[in-house]
Amino acid sequence: MRDPGREVVAIVLSVSAYADDDRILKVLSPTEGKVGAFQRLGRRKPAGLDIGVRARLRLRHGREGGLNTLVDATVEDPRIHLRSGYGRLALAQFGCELIGALAREAHAEPKQFGLLDTWLVLLDALRGDPDVSLAAALELKALTFAGVAPALDRCGACGGAIEQTMHLEPAGGGAVHPRCGGGLVVSAQVLAELERLRRTPLRELVDVEVDPVAVGVASDLVRAQLGHELASRQLLVGLC
Numbered sequence: 001m002r003d004p005g006r007e008v009v010a011i012v013l014s015v016s017a018y019a020d021d022d023r024i025l026k027v028l029s030p031t032e033g034k035v036g037a038f039q040r041l042g043r044r045k046p047a048g049l050d051i052g053v054r055a056r057l058r059l060r061h062g063r064e065g066g067l068n069t070l071v072d073a074t075v076e077d078p079r080i081h082l083r084s085g086y087g088r089l090a091l092a093q094f095g096c097e098l099i100g101a102l103a104r105e106a107h108a109e110p111k112q113f114g115l116l117d118t119w120l121v122l123l124d125a126l127r128g129d130p131d132v133s134l135a136a137a138l139e140l141k142a143l144t145f146a147g148v149a150p151a152l153d154r155c156g157a158c159g160g161a162i163e164q165t166m167h168l169e170p171a172g173g174g175a176v177h178p179r180c181g182g183g184l185v186v187s188a189q190v191l192a193e194l195e196r197l198r199r200t201p202l203r204e205l206v207d208v209e210v211d212p213v214a215v216g217v218a219s220d221l222v223r224a225q226l227g228h229e230l231a232s233r234q235l236l237v238g239l240c
C-alpha cells in the first residue's frame with residue numbers, strides 16, 4: 001500500500017523553482033523543525049503556498065532520506081495583507097530567513113514556530129509598515145529560543161553586576177566587565193535596551209522608539225552566530 005503521508009502544520013520559509021514546473025519548499029513545523037518538501041505542480045494549480053503562509057501539509061517521506069514530497073496542502077492563514085506593503089513583506093521575509101537559519105532540522109521547534117507565527121500575524125494585522133527596528137526584537141527572541149543569546153544582565157565571566165561600561169563578544173560569552181574580557185564596548189543602557197527587546201511581547205513594541213545602537217548590536221549577534229549575513233537584511237536596509 002502506498003504511504004498515505006503524515007500531516008504537519010507548517011509555515012513556508014522559502015520557495016524555489018525546480019526544473020520546469022516543480023518547486024522546493026522549506027517549511028518550519030512545530031513538531032519536526034525545518035523540513036524540505038518537493039512540490040510537483042504539473043497541471044494542478046499551486047495551493048497558495050507562498051512565503052509566510054501557514055498551512056496544514058500532508059508530506060510523504062522521500063526515498064532514502066531524500067526530500068519529502070508534498071501530497072496535499074490546506075492553507076490555514078494566507079496572511080493576505082502581508083503583500084500589500086513593501087515594508088511588511090520585507091520584514092516577513094526577514095523573519096522567515098532568520099528563524100529558518102536558527103531552527104534545526106529533525107527537532108521539534110515549537111518556540112521558534114510560535115515566534116515566527118506571532119511575527120507574521122502581527123505584520124499581517126498592521127495597517128501600516130512598522131518601524132524596521134522591530135526586527136531587532138525578533139532577532140533577540142529567536143537567538144534566545146535557539147539557546148545562543150548572550151547573558152545581558154550580569155557579567156558572563158565573573159557573574160558580577162553590570163557596570164556602566166561593558167564589553168560584549170558577539171559570538172558568545174555574553175556581556176563582560178572590561179577587566180574580565182574583550183569585545184564590543186557597550187553601555188549599561190544598551191544592554192538594558194537589548195534585554196527589554198528580548199523580553200517585551202512583539203505587539204507592545206510596535207512603533208516604540210528603540211535605541212539604534214541596540215539595533216546594530218542585535219544584528220551583530222545574529223551575524224556572529226550564523227557566520228554570515230542574512231540576504232534579506234538588504235531589504236530592511238532599504239527601509240531605513
Ligand SMILES: [Zn+2]
Nearest residue numbers: 155158177180
Ligand atoms: Zn566580570
